[in-house]
Amino acid sequence: MSYAAAFVDLDGTxxxxxxxxxxxxxxxxxxxxxxxxxxxxxxxxxxRRDAVTxxxxxxxxxxxxxxxxxxxxxxxxxxxEHRPDASVHVMGRDTVEAEIEDAGLDVSxxxxxxxxxxxxxxxxxxxxxxxxxxxxxxxxxFVATNRDRTTPSEDGPIPGANAFVSAVSGMVEQDxxxxxxxxxxxxxxxxxxxxxxxxxxLMIGDNLxxxxxMGERAGMDTALVCSGVSTRDDVAASDVEPTYVIDDxxxxxxxx
Amino acid sequence: MSYAAAFVDLDGTxxxxxxxxxxxxxxxxxxxxxxxxxxxxxxxxxxRRDAVTxxxxxxxxxxxxxxxxxxxxxxxxxxxEHRPDASVHVMGRDTVEAEIEDAGLDVSxxxxxxxxxxxxxxxxxxxxxxxxxxxxxxxxxFVATNRDRTTPSEDGPIPGANAFVSAVSGMVEQDxxxxxxxxxxxxxxxxxxxxxxxxxxLMIGDNLxxxxxMGERAGMDTALVCSGVSTRDDVAASDVEPTYVIDDxxxxxxxx
Numbered sequence: 001m002s003y004a005a006a007f008v009d010l011d012g013t014x015x016x017x018x019x020x021x022x023x024x025x026x027x028x029x030x031x032x033x034x035x036x037x038x039x040x041x042x043x044x045x046x047x048r049r050d051a052v053t054x055x056x057x058x059x060x061x062x063x064x065x066x067x068x069x070x071x072x073x074x075x076x077x078x079x080x081e082h083r084p085d086a087s088v089h090v091m092g093r094d095t096v097e098a099e100i101e102d103a104g105l106d107v108s109x110x111x112x113x114x115x116x117x118x119x120x121x122x123x124x125x126x127x128x129x130x131x132x133x134x135x136x137x138x139x140x141x142f143v144a145t146n147r148d149r150t151t152p153s154e155d156g157p158i159p160g161a162n163a164f165v166s167a168v169s170g171m172v173e174q175d176x177x178x179x180x181x182x183x184x185x186x187x188x189x190x191x192x193x194x195x196x197x198x199x200x201x202l203m204i205g206d207n208l209x210x211x212x213x214m215g216e217r218a219g220m221d222t223a224l225v226c227s228g229v230s231t232r233d234d235v236a237a238s239d240v241e242p243t244y245v246i247d248d249x250x251x252x253x254x255x256x
Numbered sequence: 257m258s259y260a261a262a263f264v265d266l267d268g269t270x271x272x273x274x275x276x277x278x279x280x281x282x283x284x285x286x287x288x289x290x291x292x293x294x295x296x297x298x299x300x301x302x303x304r305r306d307a308v309t310x311x312x313x314x315x316x317x318x319x320x321x322x323x324x325x326x327x328x329x330x331x332x333x334x335x336x337e338h339r340p341d342a343s344v345h346v347m348g349r350d351t352v353e354a355e356i357e358d359a360g361l362d363v364s365x366x367x368x369x370x371x372x373x374x375x376x377x378x379x380x381x382x383x384x385x386x387x388x389x390x391x392x393x394x395x396x397x398f399v400a401t402n403r404d405r406t407t408p409s410e411d412g413p414i415p416g417a418n419a420f421v422s423a424v425s426g427m428v429e430q431d432x433x434x435x436x437x438x439x440x441x442x443x444x445x446x447x448x449x450x451x452x453x454x455x456x457x458l459m460i461g462d463n464l465x466x467x468x469x470m471g472e473r474a475g476m477d478t479a480l481v482c483s484g485v486s487t488r489d490d491v492a493a494s495d496v497e498p499t500y501v502i503d504d505x506x507x508x509x510x511x512x
Contacts, residue, residue, distance in 0.1 A: 126378045129415045149427050159385045166426025170418040171405050
């Protein structure tokens with residue numbers, strides 16, 4: 001089967017911590033040889049294109065300048081489309097602020113804002129939560145980059161974006177518009193940006209509850225790689241049904 | 257009408273910031289003259305009995321050594337009753353740790369614990385959220401002191417306990433057992449401790465959604481004082497129905 005593009009997750013699919021996932025380099029090569037355009041699609045908000053380049057270089061995975069779509073970029077693209085004149089308060093990583101400023105919006109640090117964006121925030125503090133709370137006024141729109149519950153790290157799980165999103169939601173009693181997986185907005189923005197119909201693309205990722213669920217919701221074929229979060233046992237126990245289940249990205253040739 | 261005891265909220269009912277609420281001193285005097293025992297009942301977790309004494313002294317409200325029931329005390333009392341042998345991880349104020357230790361339980365700072373208690377935490381940080389996350393193991397019980405969304409302060413709203421409770425809940429996908437108002441556990445523990453039937457007590461407070469809702473749920477008569485959070489307009493718009501609405505604690509004589 002041929003696809004208009006392959007949306008490829010990064011963490012657990014291409015890399016794990018500071019190592020390449022076995023088969024990742026071969027899998028990417030297979031997609032390129034089959035002329036299936038690659039778009040990297042990650043809920044990570046701390047990474048920009050240049051960081052992806054250097055990280056893949058460092059672990060020996062060839063990178064051929066393919067587009068990288070992060071939840072930070074998607075958030076900025078969403079705001080540029082829906083609220084181009086908004087003032088935006090950001091509780092998250094610098095990368096998120098930078099993407100939003102690059103998209104032409106005003107980032108405001110103090111007082112009420114038109115939009116409050118919340119994501120993974122390793123600088124969280126009482127003062128930052130207070131500033132986020134006070135950024136809300138009548139009509140303020142609440143936007144979350146993503147709602148990953150936790151993030152794996154080398155010495156155990158650390159808080160994911162949902163810790164910070166839920167903290168703010170718990171103060172303002174308002175549910176956010178969510179950009180990242182498993183919501184479909186990021187996939188739709190990526191598809192539109194690269195001018196392909198989203199349902200003609202293949203979503204490849206390691207997480208049933210984010211990558212595969214998003215693909216399913218967006219009407220895409222999906223390939224679960226068992227090199228990260230989810231296992232074949234998880235598939236058997238889940239309502240989310242990947243189109244394909246493979247050990248790792250190295251086996252992608254069998255699906256094309 | 258005569259009551260077995262009056263449960264009196266503090267913030268917005270007796271004091272506001274560093275000032276006495278007008279009528280507070282007279283209202284407390286009225287209750288004492290009518291021989292209605294007073295129990296102060298607050299969601300505040302940063303205050304202990306000696307702090308209440310000195311704060312009331314400082315603002316000129318006579319305090320006659322009445323019991324003070326805080327959400328921190330109630331949390332400790334609940335754990336002493338239900339999980340006396342538990343190791344407890346606390347994300348909250350020192351006062352909460354102190355109450356739990358006073359109740360004879362072990363407070364553990366690192367690694368998995370039997371119980372995780374979360375409340376208002378003005379020292380919140382990424383490291384403290386990570387420690388709370390890693391305190392969860394199979395069977396860990398999640399307990400919240402209270403879920404106040406925000407807390408009033410002199411220069412505007414600041415995060416309430418629910419910011420921190422929701423942050424943890426958003427990482428572990430588990431709902432907590434809640435001790436504070438509007439849940440009824442704190443009132444029931446206070447009534448049992450002071451040996452009065454809870455439904456023979458009168459709940460007096462300034463907040464429809466915490467004080468009055470808790471009283472309603474516990475089968476108590478309730479008096480809303482309009483000296484704090486909720487107004488007569490809020491009453492008209494709410495499903496929560498106080499038995500009485502008065503301007504402030506000074507008018508309590510009309511209900512006895």
